[in-house]
Amino acid sequence: MPKPIPIEKVQTGIPEFDLILRGGLPRGRIHLLEGAPGTGKTTIALQLLIQTRGDGKRGLYITLSETAKELEATAASHGWSLDGFAVFDIVPIEAQLDRQQSVLYPSEVELGETVRLIIDRIEAENPEVVVIDTVSELRLLAQDQLGYRRQILALKQFLQGRRCTTLILDDLTHDDGTTDLHSLAHSVIVLEQIERTYGAARRRLRIAKMRGADYQSGWHDFAITRENVLVFPSLIAEEHRTDFEPATVESGLPSLDDLMGGGLTQGTTTILVGPSGVGKSSIALQYVTAAVRRGEHAAYFSFDENFKTLEQRSVALGIDIAEAVHRNRVGWQRANPSRLSPGQFVWQVRREVEDRDARIVVIDSLNSYLSTMPEEQALTLQMHELLTYLNNKGVVTILILAQQGIVGDVQNPVDLSFMSDTVVLLRFFEAGGEVRKAISVVKKRTGIHELSIREFRLFPDGMQVGPKLMEFHGVLTGVPEYKGSNDPLLNGLAETG
Numbered sequence: 001m002p003k004p005i006p007i008e009k010v011q012t013g014i015p016e017f018d019l020i021l022r023g024g025l026p027r028g029r030i031h032l033l034e035g036a037p038g039t040g041k042t043t044i045a046l047q048l049l050i051q052t053r054g055d056g057k058r059g060l061y062i063t064l065s066e067t068a069k070e071l072e073a074t075a076a077s078h079g080w081s082l083d084g085f086a087v088f089d090i091v092p093i094e095a096q097l098d099r100q101q102s103v104l105y106p107s108e109v110e111l112g113e114t115v116r117l118i119i120d121r122i123e124a125e126n127p128e129v130v131v132i133d134t135v136s137e138l139r140l141l142a143q144d145q146l147g148y149r150r151q152i153l154a155l156k157q158f159l160q161g162r163r164c165t166t167l168i169l170d171d172l173t174h175d176d177g178t179t180d181l182h183s184l185a186h187s188v189i190v191l192e193q194i195e196r197t198y199g200a201a202r203r204r205l206r207i208a209k210m211r212g213a214d215y216q217s218g219w220h221d222f223a224i225t226r227e228n229v230l231v232f233p234s235l236i237a238e239e240h241r242t243d244f245e246p247a248t249v250e251s252g253l254p255s256l257d258d259l260m261g262g263g264l265t266q267g268t269t270t271i272l273v274g275p276s277g278v279g280k281s282s283i284a285l286q287y288v289t290a291a292v293r294r295g296e297h298a299a300y301f302s303f304d305e306n307f308k309t310l311e312q313r314s315v316a317l318g319i320d321i322a323e324a325v326h327r328n329r330v331g332w333q334r335a336n337p338s339r340l341s342p343g344q345f346v347w348q349v350r351r352e353v354e355d356r357d358a359r360i361v362v363i364d365s366l367n368s369y370l371s372t373m374p375e376e377q378a379l380t381l382q383m384h385e386l387l388t389y390l391n392n393k394g395v396v397t398i399l400i401l402a403q404q405g406i407v408g409d410v411q412n413p414v415d416l417s418f419m420s421d422t423v424v425l426l427r428f429f430e431a432g433g434e435v436r437k438a439i440s441v442v443k444k445r446t447g448i449h450e451l452s453i454r455e456f457r458l459f460p461d462g463m464q465v466g467p468k469l470m471e472f473h474g475v476l477t478g479v480p481e482y483k484g485s486n487d488p489l490l491n492g493l494a495e496t497g
Contacts, residue, residue: 013051035191199338221343274426
C-alpha cells in the first residue's frame with residue numbers, strides 16, 4: 001500500500017483553528033471561506049496574513065469589496081496593522097472618497113480584465129499567501145455562468161502553478177444556487193452567525209471539505225474579540241482518555257463522607273438534586289474547600305449567583321473562598337449564557353482541567369445552563385460529552401439541579417440522572433414547627449452507600465450532618481414527614497413559648 005504523502009501546512013494565526021485543521025491550511029492550495037456578511041471572513045483572513053507576516057513570508061490582500069482605507073480601519077479596530085503585507089484594492093467609484101492613488105473600477109472592465117489585473121499583481125508581489133475578498137464581485141462581472149467558471153478555472157491554474165496558498169472569500173450574496181467554487185477549491189470552510197432570541201449572536205464554523213487532509217468535522221463555536229479570533233473546537237471525549245487509579249475523594253466532613261459511603265470517586269459525576277435554597281451549592285462548596293486543603297485545584301462555574309454572594313455564604317460556612325481564588329487554588333467563573341456559546345463554556349472547562357489540573361469541577365446549575373439557551377438543540381448531548389471527558393480525565397464532577405417548587409409537588413425540570421454516577425437528594429421537612437433539611441443518597445454506581453436519611457444544617461456553625469433519621473415517610477414524594485423523636489435532631493428543637 002502506498003504511503004500517504006506528507007502535506008505542508010500554513011498556520012492561520014488562530015491556534016485553536018489550526019487544531020481543527022490538524023496543523024493548518026494545506027500549503028499551495030486554494031481554500032474557500034464562505035459565509036454571510038458579518039460572519040467574520042475578513043477578520044479571519046487578516047489573522048492569516050498577520051501570521052504570514054510574523055513567519056517572515058510575503059502576503060497579499062486583494063480586495064474587490066472595500067477600499068484599502070476601510071480594510072485598514074477594520075484591522076485597527078482589532079489593534080492590528082497592515083504594515084508588512086501588500087494590499088491591492090479594485091473597488092467601485094462610489095466607495096472611493098478622498099483617494100490619492102489611481103482607482104480601477106470593476107464596473108468598467110470585463111471579468112477577464114479584472115482577473116488579469118489580479119494575476120499581474122500576484123506576479124509583481126510574488127506572495128506566498130494570497131487573500132481574494134470577495135469572489136462575489138467577480139461573479140457580478142460575468143456575462144454568463146460558463147465565462148465565469150472559465151475565468152475562475154484559469155485563476156486556479158495560475159495560482160497552483162505558483163504554489164501559492166490562496167484564501168478566497170465568498171459572502172454568499174448571490175442567489176443563483178451555483179457551487180462552482182466548491183468543486184474548484186481544495187477546501188471549503190463555512191462560517192455561520194445565529195441570532196438568539198436574547199443575548200449575543202452565536203458564531204460557528206465547520207470544514208465542509210478538505211481534499212487529501214485530515215480535519216475535525218462538525219460545527220465549532222468561535223468568537224471575535226478586539227484582539228483575537230477565538231475558536232472553540234468541539235469536544236471528542238474519547239480522545240482524552242487518561243490512565244488513573246480511582247481514589248475516594250473526601251469532603252472534609254466525616255458525617256457527610258459516611259453518608260456517601262466514604263466519599264466520591266475520581267472519574268465520576270455526582271448530581272445534587274433538591275428545591276431552591278436547600279443547600280446544594282453549599283455541599284458542592286464543601287468539596288471544593290476540601291480539595292484546596294489537600295493542595296488540589298478546583299473549578300467552580302456559576303450560572304446563577306455572583307462571586308460576592310458566594311463569598312458571603314462561604315464565610316458563613318467557615319470557608320474563605322475569596323482567599324482560595326486569590327491564590328489561584330480555585331478557578332471561579334461567572335458563566336453568562338446570554339453572552340456565552342456552549343462551545344466556549346466547554347472550552348473554559350477544558351482549560352481549567354488541562355492547563356490548571358482541576359481535580360474537582362462544579363457546574364451550578366444545570367437549570368440555567370439548559371434553560372437560558374433555548375435555541376440550542378443539542379445541549380444535553382453536549383453536556384453528556386463534557387461529563388464523559390471529565391470522567392476520562394479522573395475529575396470529580398458535581399452538578400447542581402434545582403427542582404421546581406419548594407415543598408409539595410417538587411419536580412425535576414429535566415431528567416439527567418442517567419448521566420450521573422451518584423445522585424444525592426435533598427429535601428425540606430417539618431419538625432416541631434421548624435423547617436429543616438434532609439439529605440440522602442439514592443444512587444451510587446461505584447460502591448455502597450447509606451440508605452438512610454440524615455438531617456443537615458448550614459448555619460450558624462458551618463455545615464453539620466446529623467445521625468440517621470429512620471422514621472421518615474414520603475421523602476420521595478417531596479413532602480417528607482418525620483415521625484421520630486426529637487433526640488436525633490441537630491441541636492434539638494427550638495423552645496416554644
